[in-house]
Amino acid sequence: MARRNGVMSDRLKMELAEELGVADVVRQEGGFGSVSSRDCGNLVRLAIQKAERSML
Template sequence: MARRRGGVMSDKLKMELAEELGFADVVRVEGGFGSVSSRDCGNMVRLAIQRAEQSLV
């Protein structure tokens, strides 16, 4: 099976979530989301899921 190259979330949404969670400076200074910890990425996904669920209600 081929790997998906494009992400599900837009870069704008990811930065918005990173700012809300307080690690946007890490993304800006250290060169992208590759420098973000796994815990912070998990928190970002959790927040994105919460937002998606709220938009369905």
């Protein structure tokens, strides 16, 4: 089972990071704290889009 620290599971965050091409940054530089604010915003936007599509 994926660990949950907040709204999104770590597994979902990594899936989104892979889709956006920032997964290497997360893996190599110590987690999501090393991801730029812009990329974090894009991760959130993608998560919202996926949630909205699943509700249809």
